[in-house]
Amino acid sequence: MAARPRIKDVAEYAGVSPKTVSNVINDYEHVSDRTREVVREAIDALGYRVNIAGRQLRQGRTGMITLAVPELDVAYFSELAKHVMAEADRRGQTVLLHQTGGVRERELAALHGFDAQFTDGVILSPLALHPSDLATRDRGLPVVLLGERPAEGSTDHVAIDNVRAAREATEHLLGRGRRRIAVVGGTVRGRQGTDRLRTDGYREALEEAGVPFDSGLVVPVDAYHWKDGARAAAALMDTDPRPDALLCLNDHLALGALRALYERGESVPKDLDVVGFDDIEAAGFSVPSLTTVAPDKKEIARAAVALLLDRIEEPATGPLLDHVVGHELKVRESTGG
Amino acid sequence: MAARPRIKDVAEYAGVSPKTVSNVINDYEHVSDRTREVVREAIDALGYRVNIAGRQLRQGRTGMITLAVPELDVAYFSELAKHVMAEADRRGQTVLLHQTGGVRERELAALHGFDAQFTDGVILSPLALHPSDLATRDRGLPVVLLGERPAEGSTDHVAIDNVRAAREATEHLLGRGRRRIAVVGGTVRGRQGTDRLRTDGYREALEEAGVPFDSGLVVPVDAYHWKDGARAAAALMDTDPRPDALLCLNDHLALGALRALYERGESVPKDLDVVGFDDIEAAGFSVPSLTTVAPDKKEIARAAVALLLDRIEEPATGPLLDHVVGHELKVRESTGG
DNA sequence: CATGACGATTACATCGATGTAAATATCCGG
DNA sequence: CCGGATATTTACATCGATGTAATCGTCATG
Numbered sequence: 001m002a003a004r005p006r007i008k009d010v011a012e013y014a015g016v017s018p019k020t021v022s023n024v025i026n027d028y029e030h031v032s033d034r035t036r037e038v039v040r041e042a043i044d045a046l047g048y049r050v051n052i053a054g055r056q057l058r059q060g061r062t063g064m065i066t067l068a069v070p071e072l073d074v075a076y077f078s079e080l081a082k083h084v085m086a087e088a089d090r091r092g093q094t095v096l097l098h099q100t101g102g103v104r105e106r107e108l109a110a111l112h113g114f115d116a117q118f119t120d121g122v123i124l125s126p127l128a129l130h131p132s133d134l135a136t137r138d139r140g141l142p143v144v145l146l147g148e149r150p151a152e153g154s155t156d157h158v159a160i161d162n163v164r165a166a167r168e169a170t171e172h173l174l175g176r177g178r179r180r181i182a183v184v185g186g187t188v189r190g191r192q193g194t195d196r197l198r199t200d201g202y203r204e205a206l207e208e209a210g211v212p213f214d215s216g217l218v219v220p221v222d223a224y225h226w227k228d229g230a231r232a233a234a235a236l237m238d239t240d241p242r243p244d245a246l247l248c249l250n251d252h253l254a255l256g257a258l259r260a261l262y263e264r265g266e267s268v269p270k271d272l273d274v275v276g277f278d279d280i281e282a283a284g285f286s287v288p289s290l291t292t293v294a295p296d297k298k299e300i301a302r303a304a305v306a307l308l309l310d311r312i313e314e315p316a317t318g319p320l321l322d323h324v325v326g327h328e329l330k331v332r333e334s335t336g337g
Numbered sequence: 338m339a340a341r342p343r344i345k346d347v348a349e350y351a352g353v354s355p356k357t358v359s360n361v362i363n364d365y366e367h368v369s370d371r372t373r374e375v376v377r378e379a380i381d382a383l384g385y386r387v388n389i390a391g392r393q394l395r396q397g398r399t400g401m402i403t404l405a406v407p408e409l410d411v412a413y414f415s416e417l418a419k420h421v422m423a424e425a426d427r428r429g430q431t432v433l434l435h436q437t438g439g440v441r442e443r444e445l446a447a448l449h450g451f452d453a454q455f456t457d458g459v460i461l462s463p464l465a466l467h468p469s470d471l472a473t474r475d476r477g478l479p480v481v482l483l484g485e486r487p488a489e490g491s492t493d494h495v496a497i498d499n500v501r502a503a504r505e506a507t508e509h510l511l512g513r514g515r516r517r518i519a520v521v522g523g524t525v526r527g528r529q530g531t532d533r534l535r536t537d538g539y540r541e542a543l544e545e546a547g548v549p550f551d552s553g554l555v556v557p558v559d560a561y562h563w564k565d566g567a568r569a570a571a572a573l574m575d576t577d578p579r580p581d582a583l584l585c586l587n588d589h590l591a592l593g594a595l596r597a598l599y600e601r602g603e604s605v606p607k608d609l610d611v612v613g614f615d616d617i618e619a620a621g622f623s624v625p626s627l628t629t630v631a632p633d634k635k636e637i638a639r640a641a642v643a644l645l646l647d648r649i650e651e652p653a654t655g656p657l658l659d660h661v662v663g664h665e666l667k668v669r670e671s672t673g674g
Numbered sequence: 675c676a677t678g679a680c681g682a683t684t685a686c687a688t689c690g691a692t693g694t695a696a697a698t699a700t701c702c703g704g
Numbered sequence: 705c706c707g708g709a710t711a712t713t714t715a716c717a718t719c720g721a722t723g724t725a726a727t728c729g730t731c732a733t734g
Contacts, residue, residue: 017714022692054690056390057719078415097434226622259622285563285596287624354684358724391720394689547692
């Protein structure tokens with residue numbers, strides 16, 4: 001019906017100046033109790049709420065941060081998003097969620113594009129980004145990266161110790177007598193993305209155990225989805241000699257692999273072991289249930305939001321920070337747990 | 338380094354007035370080709386991009402819409418969110434994602450709260466909302482509801498035909514000779530929420546087949562998660578006589594049930610059939626794979642965005658619309674497929 | 675060549691909120 | 705009752721973009 005009330009309407013209703021209303025809203029200390037009361041009543045009476053655009057225009061901040069992840073239907077990212085949104089909420093911030101598809105162009109858009117304008121900073125989980133892309137300091141948009149960062153010292157950064165996590169998972173398999181361990185989604189090339197780091201950790205474990213490295217056991221995938229895991233597992237079972245364990249670099253790959261192994265009549269963990277990463281909810285309910293590396297997602301979210309808000313408050317302060325978050329190997333049925 | 342350029346800077350650089358720059362940006366027709374060119378070059382040279390706050394303040398629109406869902410880590414909602422975001426993107430809109438937790442208070446916040454200010458309209462998937470809460474017409478914020486709506490004719494609305502979908506799924510089970518079919522997550526009370534409608538469809542099918550209805554077979558759940566399905570299935574297997582099929586009102590419940598049945602040594606589909614709703618990606622990869630009702634998520638997203646944008650363009654126009662979207666029963670191993 | 679029509683451009687006001695600085699009110703000691 | 709703090713409130717400008725209406729050119733026509 002009536003147009004939305006402005007601060008001026010409240011001021012007239014309360015019989016004070018617009019600025020006094022603003023002072024009440026922003027908890028300015030030198031406002032008399034009586035005035036404060038009167039203004040509050042006027043606000044309630046008119047149902048006034050601040051107009052964000054006006055405030056942002058004046059103050060230059062939106063109270064929103066961007067979270068950019070590759071894909072929401074990868075459960076790890078939707079679970080992470082949930083935690084980030086909860087944490088941001090606690091800190092009085094709103095999250096604008098962005099899906100990049102893992103495409104470089106769209107990861108860049110999260111940093112520089114249209115949407116970035118809405119927000120005060122970006123938490124980005126990159127897949128394709130190039131080190132040179134991180135020359136973000138130009139506009140001064142604060143950025144926190146999740147997972148391994150593309151280059152040294154370009155932005156703040158939060159991740160688990162991927163090398164160690166992969167080493168521990170591999171040691172677990174070696175400890176069960178497995179010797180031909182395939183890495184689904186791994187790579188020996190490329191930049192130091194998460195995939196590369198985990199493959200490195202795997203190699204460390206092999207080396208320490210004196211098991212020779214066979215590059216044929218490192219199989220890349222198109223994406224980190226069920227079907228890619230299923231396809232990779234099927235292909236691996238056709239090789240000779242066959243692997244006796246699959247170290248899958250996320251749980252979707254692992255669950256897809258479980259399905260493919262089931263279809264081929266292989267028994268997990270009798271014939272083969274399977275391990276995943278991320279500990280998504282499904283990992284506890286598959287048949288067999290899945291052994292997986294569980295990162296502390298809540299802590300990742302907490303640290304990322306805290307780091308970003310610090311940067312937003314004090315843009316140029318202090319050295320770049322690496323926050324290493326804890327993880328834990330959850331042993332379940334797929335490795336005899 | 339340098340502060341972000343404003344339209345005024347571009348104007349000076351190009352030697353024209355700010356308004357002319359604005360005209361170029363907004364594709365106003367009466368701008369000479371030469372001026373347009375010059376301005377474009379100035380924009381590129383300075384790296385100018387419009388400030389959304391300024392634009393919104395002037396125009397009253399943000400170009401953002403809110404999508405409010407109960408929980409992102411319910412795969413149906415993250416898959417749906419992905420489609421909605423893609424569709425919105427295609428239409429030049431940005432999506433602000435909101436998680437309500439299915440709590441009435443937070444569903445209301447999506448409609449009236451702080452975040453609603455950022456956006457031009459809301460697509461809401463309600464769980465707890467009361468009919469009276471939908472008196473949204475006051476502020477005129479356009480709203481589209483997903484799933485069953487709480488009341489007649491309060492807003493536009495997009496959903497599959499839940500009654501029919503449940504009836505078809507039940508008929509499928511009856512056709513396989515099942516007679517004691519439990520409804521996990523169902524209810525015979527309450528408003529016409531999705532759970533109630535699906536339970537109604539189930540009863541229709543029973544009636545038509547002459548199978549007596551047993552209210553003991555309709556078991557409510559706390560939430561639609563794996564663990565709730567597992568718990569419900571376990572409890573049902575302790576009843577006497579036992580059910581010979583589980584109609585689970587979403588896939589998470591069904592997958593949790595599969596796990597619980599596995600743990601008790603029950604064989605699906607030999608001893609029992611299991612059916613889910615939503616056709617999330619995991620349904621195709623579980624052991625056994627899951628028969629489920631697949632709603633056309635892409636079409637839901639397309640229709641919801643289209644409906645909402647129409648309302649934003651023409652707030653008070655036309656009657657309220659119900660858009661019914663197609664669905665399909667995907668028969669997989671859990672019912673012998 | 676005056677007139678009018680129309681295209682291109684610009685000056686100015688405005689959206690809503692708030693920072694700055696100035697004005698006004700209140701209070702204290704002497 | 706005054707001078708000088710201190711407390712409270714207000715006028716005004718401003719953030720960036722754009723709608724409105726006015727101005728300035730240009731060109732065809734009678």
